[in-house]
Amino acid sequence: MQRRSLRTCQQLAFLSVCAVALLGAACKRDSAPLPGAATEPAATVRQLAQYLHDNDLPGYAKASVTPAQYAALETAWAQGHSRWPLTDLPLDEKLPDLLGALSEPGAEQKLQRAFRAQFEGQAASVRQAAHSLGLFGVQYITHQGDYTPAERDHYVQLVNVLSGWAQSAPLSDAKLARTNIGTLTTAARATGLGSAQAFQDAGMSGSLQRLVPFAAALKQVLASYGLALDESVAQMRTGLVSQDGDNALVRVQYPLAGKDVDLQVALVRRDGHWYLARTVAEADQVIAAAQAAEQARVEAAQAAVTATDPATAPGSDRPDTAKTAAKP
Numbered sequence: 590m591q592r593r594s595l596r597t598c599q600q601l602a603f604l605s606v607c608a609v610a611l612l613g614a615a616c617k618r619d620s621a622p623l624p625g626a627a628t629e630p631a632a633t634v635r636q637l638a639q640y641l642h643d644n645d646l647p648g649y650a651k652a653s654v655t656p657a658q659y660a661a662l663e664t665a666w667a668q669g670h671s672r673w674p675l676t677d678l679p680l681d682e683k684l685p686d687l688l689g690a691l692s693e694p695g696a697e698q699k700l701q702r703a704f705r706a707q708f709e710g711q712a713a714s715v716r717q718a719a720h721s722l723g724l725f726g727v728q729y730i731t732h733q734g735d736y737t738p739a740e741r742d743h744y745v746q747l748v749n750v751l752s753g754w755a756q757s758a759p760l761s762d763a764k765l766a767r768t769n770i771g772t773l774t775t776a777a778r779a780t781g782l783g784s785a786q787a788f789q790d791a792g793m794s795g796s797l798q799r800l801v802p803f804a805a806a807l808k809q810v811l812a813s814y815g816l817a818l819d820e821s822v823a824q825m826r827t828g829l830v831s832q833d834g835d836n837a838l839v840r841v842q843y844p845l846a847g848k849d850v851d852l853q854v855a856l857v858r859r860d861g862h863w864y865l866a867r868t869v870a871e872a873d874q875v876i877a878a879a880q881a882a883e884q885a886r887v888e889a890a891q892a893a894v895t896a897t898d899p900a901t902a903p904g905s906d907r908p909d910t911a912k913t914a915a916k917p
Contacts, residue, residue: 623840625829630837630856633863634827642822644805646797650674655859658872665879666793668886673793673875677868685785688803691777700770705763712761719760723752740867743852747845754846758814769810776806816846837863 625631640649651659653674665671675681690696708715726748730741759765780799782788788796808818821843830838835858842851855866 620824621826623826623828623842625839626827628829628832628837630832630839630863631827631829633856634839634841634854634865635825637865638822638825642819644801644808646800646804647794650793650797653868654864654872655862655869658869658876661876661879662872663793665876665883666789666796668879668883669789670879670882671793671875672788673872675788675796676875677871685782685788688777688780689783691774692780692783696774696777697770700774701767704766704770708761708766709763710761712759715760716756719752719755722755723748726752737867739853739855743850746848746850746852750845750848750850753848754814754816758816760814765813769813772806772810773803776803779803821845835859836866 623631637649637652640646640652654662662671662673666673672681675684678684691700727745730736730744730748734741736744777783779802782791782796782799791799811818824844826842828840830840830853832838837856837858839854839856840851841854842849844850856863857866857869858864859869
């Protein structure tokens with residue numbers, strides 16, 4: 590894999606920070622509970638958000654899928670066929686590179702030099718870039734991607750809010766950047782996950798646990814730029830829109846960067862517990878694909894052994910009938 594430029598690493602850092610914003614926020618300023626707030630489906634959504642508030646990534650993952658799915662996903666990770674739940678993040682395949690760039694010796698000095706060259710004193714350019722990225726993001730979500738109408742509406746709201754936040758946030762402040770670069774590099778090194786192999790070796794649960802300090806650092810950095818996600822979670826409101834047997838629709842309201850976001854999410858009940866419908870459906874797909882890939886790997890390995898040693902082929906232990914018949 591080619592070594593990524595410092596500018597690209599900075600862009601990845603910024604996008605990853607925004608990804609945490611997409612995952613971690615869920616809330617609204619009005620403190621009055623929504624209708625149906627006490628129901629199990631509505632409480633399930635609040636509990637998922639609370640795991641993220643507490644930086645409990647392993648807890649969030651376990652609560653997101655059934656126990657059987659979680660065990661199968663751990664196996665799929667160990668076999669090298671899955672990186673769920675990291676695949677729910679934008680640019681998830683870049684995360685090892687990002688952590689590697691932030692962890693390498695002298696990363697602070699390199700990133701600070703790059704910041705001074707590209708961002709320091711460029712407030713107007715940063716605002717324009719944020720505005721342009723917001724327009725592009727809305728157009729992409731509107732016309733591309735496998736989203737339901739409700740998801741498209743939610744993501745458009747998020748992009749507009751984050752674009753507005755980035756246009757007013759002090760992203761070109763050199764002193765703040767120096768502090769935040771130090772925060773991120775220290776947290777990245779603490780994970781010990783600077784390569785794809787490190788993620789593989791740590792396993793799913795181990796990787797999520799190691800990412801906890803990095804997730805906390807990202808939220809700290811965001812708060813320094815005016816995006817306080819934990820405050821948003823504290824103001825979260827959920828309510829029940831409808832329930833039909835094992836299917837439910839939950840309304841979620843939350844403030845983000847001074848704006849209100851309103852969405853509806855579908856939940857499904859399995860084995861007496863409620864889960865986000867899209868999450869368990871995607872987990873089923875990941876598990877099925879991983880099991881198929883593992884079966885293909887096993888069959889390919891068996892075929893390779895058979896090709897080099899025909900005696901190991903199925904049925905090779907049967908007696909040679911012709912030779913047996915020739916014996917007196």
